[in-house]
Amino acid sequence: MDVTIFGSGYVGLVTGACLAEVGNNVLCIDIDPKKIDLLNSGGVPIHEPGLEELIKNNRDAGRMHFSTDAEAGVKHGLFQFIAVGTPPDEDGSADLQYVLSVARAIGQHMETYRILVDKSTVPVGTADKVAAAVREAQAARGLSVEFDVVSNPEFLKEGAAIEDFMRPDRIIVGTDNPRTAELLRALYAPFNRNHDRLMTMDIRSAEFTKYAANAMLATKISFMNELSNIAEAVGADIEKVRIGIGSDPRIGYQFIYPGCGYGGSCFPKDVRALEQTARGLGYDPQLLHAVEAVNFRQKELLFKKISDYFGGDLKGRAITLWGLAFKPNTDDMREASSRVLMESLWAAGARVQAFDPVAMEETRRLYGERADLLLAPDAVSALDGADALAIVTEWSQFRSPDFALIKERLKSPALFDGRNILDGRLATAAGLTYVSIGRLPLIPA
Numbered sequence: 001m002d003v004t005i006f007g008s009g010y011v012g013l014v015t016g017a018c019l020a021e022v023g024n025n026v027l028c029i030d031i032d033p034k035k036i037d038l039l040n041s042g043g044v045p046i047h048e049p050g051l052e053e054l055i056k057n058n059r060d061a062g063r064m065h066f067s068t069d070a071e072a073g074v075k076h077g078l079f080q081f082i083a084v085g086t087p088p089d090e091d092g093s094a095d096l097q098y099v100l101s102v103a104r105a106i107g108q109h110m111e112t113y114r115i116l117v118d119k120s121t122v123p124v125g126t127a128d129k130v131a132a133a134v135r136e137a138q139a140a141r142g143l144s145v146e147f148d149v150v151s152n153p154e155f156l157k158e159g160a161a162i163e164d165f166m167r168p169d170r171i172i173v174g175t176d177n178p179r180t181a182e183l184l185r186a187l188y189a190p191f192n193r194n195h196d197r198l199m200t201m202d203i204r205s206a207e208f209t210k211y212a213a214n215a216m217l218a219t220k221i222s223f224m225n226e227l228s229n230i231a232e233a234v235g236a237d238i239e240k241v242r243i244g245i246g247s248d249p250r251i252g253y254q255f256i257y258p259g260c261g262y263g264g265s266c267f268p269k270d271v272r273a274l275e276q277t278a279r280g281l282g283y284d285p286q287l288l289h290a291v292e293a294v295n296f297r298q299k300e301l302l303f304k305k306i307s308d309y310f311g312g313d314l315k316g317r318a319i320t321l322w323g324l325a326f327k328p329n330t331d332d333m334r335e336a337s338s339r340v341l342m343e344s345l346w347a348a349g350a351r352v353q354a355f356d357p358v359a360m361e362e363t364r365r366l367y368g369e370r371a372d373l374l375l376a377p378d379a380v381s382a383l384d385g386a387d388a389l390a391i392v393t394e395w396s397q398f399r400s401p402d403f404a405l406i407k408e409r410l411k412s413p414a415l416f417d418g419r420n421i422l423d424g425r426l427a428t429a430a431g432l433t434y435v436s437i438g439r440l441p442l443i444p445a
């Protein structure tokens with residue numbers, strides 16, 4: 001089938017590459033000429049495991065093309081996927097300007113029936129706005145061509161996006177047209193062979209399902225973070241509590257890790273957008289508000305712990321950060337906890353010495369060259385001469401470090417484990433002061 005994807009970011013490229021892999025002819029459109037040039041010259045603008053190879057194979061096989069030409073995109077695909085960004089507006093609601101500009105472009109150039117498939121995360125009611133924008137653009141041309149708008153929210157996880165797309169837990173198709181549902185079913189059939197995971201529903205419920213899923217996941221994290229702070233205050237160990245409660249199948253072990261807060265391009269903005277939607281309708285969403293507020297506070301916790309350790313005086317100190325991406329296996333730093341920590345350290349007059357396996361370039365892009373930021377070539381050299389080490393992202397390579405070496409390289413023996421990934425007893429045995437999230441303090445040997 002011929003498929004056009006508007007937006008060549010995390011969602012657009014993964015969707016495009018996976019649809020091309022099963023035999024479709026995919027044209028990816030983006031307004032950023034640098035991204036398209038890079039893709040056309042064999043590069044990939046983001047880090048996502050397996051994506052580069054998948055794109056290369058399908059580009060070489062002639063099933064995947066890249067362009068900035070929206071008109072060509074509209075002409076190409078029966079399916080017109082919208083996978084552009086929906087960043088937060090000033091008040092936290094989703095900014096729909098990119099989605100609606102794609103809708104207008106489709107209305108301006110379409111000549112035959114098209115299915116607009118909305119993969120971007122958008123507030124309930126957006127499909128109606130998309131349809132209105134298409135109709136308006138058609139009216140300006142003095143014509144009316146049939147089209148459908150489908151809500152098909154994406155649930156992939158960065159870092160495991162290809163696996164998630166190839167073997168999805170669910171494929172949500174929101175449409176009021178049974179014929180369109182069948183066409184989507186045919187497009188998704190290769191990803192739906194094991195058992196039927198495609199669920200059709202009305203458009204509004206589909207749009208809402210995505211927000212509901214992210215709000216639930218964010219709630220689990222903030223709940224555990226709240227408990228970790230209480231555990232610390234009462235002298236309990238949140239890791240023991242986690243194992244204790246996870247054993248109840250109604251709770252489960254997944255997604256109940258305490259830490260230094262959630263980031264990324266989805267949870268923070270989607271929880272805020274859902275909150276704004278509810279407020280706009282006169283409902284006070286107290287739980288959603290608390291989920292974000294707890295997370296905001298949690299992202300400041302590592303700084304607070306480091307500052308307390310140094311008696312509130314961080315001026316002239318150097319702090320090492322291991323991990324900058326918002327989670328492992330991605331270079332995405334949108335709303336990353338590392339950014340809150342770095343910016344607080346700088347504001348307090350400290351220097352940052354940082355290492356991340358893949359997010360160094362992104363850090364350079366975000367912060368540029370500055371005297372108080374050293375981007376080290378590897379994790380160990382990031383320690384040299386620093387006063388303390390903070391682990392911010394739970395990359396596998398940080399899980400079993402040489403504690404003696406850390407002790408030797410640091411000026412003062414302080415290790416702040418923002419993701420509770422280390423064995424504090426080993427750290428303490430090596431003479432380090434080990435500070436984690438919600439666990440009992442350990443006294444150095």
Ligand SMILES: NC(=O)c1ccc[n+]([C@@H]2O[C@H](COP(=O)([O-])OP(=O)(O)OC[C@H]3O[C@@H](n4cnc5c(N)ncnc54)[C@H](O)[C@@H]3O)[C@@H](O)[C@H]2O)c1
Pocket residue numbers: 006007008009010011012029030031032035083084085086098101102119120121122154155156157158265266
């Ligand atoms: N990243 C994720 O893990 C994830 C998961 C599920 C859903 N989503 C949702 O999917 C959407 C896209 O997210 P993303 O992370 O891929 O964003 P992204 O920022 O990585 O990519 C968006 C791309 O859209 C392009 N764009 C903007 N306007 C355009 C236009 N008019 N025509 C063509 N391209 C245009 C931008 O240049 C950019 O390359 C968002 O709504 C997001 O909430 C993201």
